[in-house]
Amino acid sequence: MSVNNSIAIDVSFKTDVHKGLTTFPKFLYSKYIYDEKGDKLFQEIMNLPEYYLTNCEFDILSLHTEEIAQLFNDPDKGFDLIELGAGDGKKTKVLLGHLAENDFNFVYKPIDISQNAIDSLSKNLSEEFPNITVEGEKGMYFEVLEQLQHYNSRKKVLMVLGSNIGNLLHPKAIDFLTKLKDIMSTQDFLFMGFDQKKDPQIVLDAYNDATGVTEAFNKNLLTRINRELGGDFNLEKFKHWEVYNPETGTAKSFLVATEAMDVAISALDLNVHFDAWETIHTEISQKYDDKVVQWLAESAGLKIHTSFEDEKGFYKNYVFKRA
Numbered sequence: 001m002s003v004n005n006s007i008a009i010d011v012s013f014k015t016d017v018h019k020g021l022t023t024f025p026k027f028l029y030s031k032y033i034y035d036e037k038g039d040k041l042f043q044e045i046m047n048l049p050e051y052y053l054t055n056c057e058f059d060i061l062s063l064h065t066e067e068i069a070q071l072f073n074d075p076d077k078g079f080d081l082i083e084l085g086a087g088d089g090k091k092t093k094v095l096l097g098h099l100a101e102n103d104f105n106f107v108y109k110p111i112d113i114s115q116n117a118i119d120s121l122s123k124n125l126s127e128e129f130p131n132i133t134v135e136g137e138k139g140m141y142f143e144v145l146e147q148l149q150h151y152n153s154r155k156k157v158l159m160v161l162g163s164n165i166g167n168l169l170h171p172k173a174i175d176f177l178t179k180l181k182d183i184m185s186t187q188d189f190l191f192m193g194f195d196q197k198k199d200p201q202i203v204l205d206a207y208n209d210a211t212g213v214t215e216a217f218n219k220n221l222l223t224r225i226n227r228e229l230g231g232d233f234n235l236e237k238f239k240h241w242e243v244y245n246p247e248t249g250t251a252k253s254f255l256v257a258t259e260a261m262d263v264a265i266s267a268l269d270l271n272v273h274f275d276a277w278e279t280i281h282t283e284i285s286q287k288y289d290d291k292v293v294q295w296l297a298e299s300a301g302l303k304i305h306t307s308f309e310d311e312k313g314f315y316k317n318y319v320f321k322r323a
């Protein structure tokens with residue numbers, strides 16, 4: 001773990017919460033949902049029948065494991081597999097198991113903002129696949145990417161699963177892809193999952209499950225502010241609300257204040273007023289089609305090398321190279 005990254009995350013949590021709750025309309029970044037509790041809730045989400053994304057990507061990786069492994073491999077020097085926002089590695093393990101069993105020469109470098117995710121994944125992999133070299137790192141995408149500039153000695157495969165890119169609106173997604181392209185050499189690959197546009201009801205249900213797990217996940221932002229920044233949010237007074245715009249492909253999560261109230265946050269020396277029915281925008285889950293992915297790639301200086309799709313056509317993993 002990098003101590004500097006931990007400090008950077010704590011400082012930016014404070015700064016971002018202050019900015020988000022003193023702006024109109026209010027917002028909080030979803031990346032701060034993930035701590036030990038947030039990670040656990042996301043694991044529960046992945047097991048929900050409504051949350052189709054995990055199974056679709058799991059199927060893609062299971063069906064095409066050998067083809068993907070051969071694509072990633074460099075038989076002479078081996079390769080570095082760098083995963084951004086790795087979480088619990090549930091799907092990555094399909095590939096890691098295959099690479100380990102077949103003695104591929106590679107190092108796995110999972111990166112995640114959650115220390116808990118990195119610790120659990122590293123421990124878990126050392127037990128399940130003791131032969132794999134794992135170099136986990138806690139950090140935010142952009143900070144860690146800067147360090148990866150120097151990671152150029154052999155082939156790199158950058159991997160982003162779970163449609164994590166969907167947390168960014170298009171301009172920021174292009175910025176993210178451009179930064180990834182900047183650290184790629186011509187031999188490197190970017191392997192990235194993009195949830196596809198589909199029946200709007202299916203998308204809406206995925207972020208609005210019947211059992212309330214997604215609501216608890218969304219509200220973990222407020223729990224963290226209460227615990228880490230001395231906030232006094234009453235979680236009962238906020239409602240989880242999801243909307244999906246099939247024209248733009250953007251799903252948005254909100255927390256809605258059900259009555260007027262003031263919330264004190266001692267570490268920020270801040271009193272936040274909420275009008276009744278005022279919103280906090282918390283998460284974006286963008287949906288895509290081939291045309292949009294093509295446009296994002298071209299705008300970032302990347303080209304699509306190949307892609308893999310699940311049987312229902314709900315989800316795609318694209319493989320990019322430098323254009």
Ligand SMILES: C[S@@+](CC[C@H](N)C(=O)[O-])C[C@H]1O[C@@H](n2cnc3c(N)ncnc32)[C@H](O)[C@@H]1O
Nearest residue numbers: 031034085086087112113114139140141161162
């Ligand atoms: C939706 S989960 C997906 C996890 C995993 N990739 C999967 O497909 O199951 C997003 C993961 O990315 C991490 N994450 C979110 N924003 C991040 C950021 N800005 N920098 C680093 N990690 C981030 C979270 O902690 C979480 O583990």
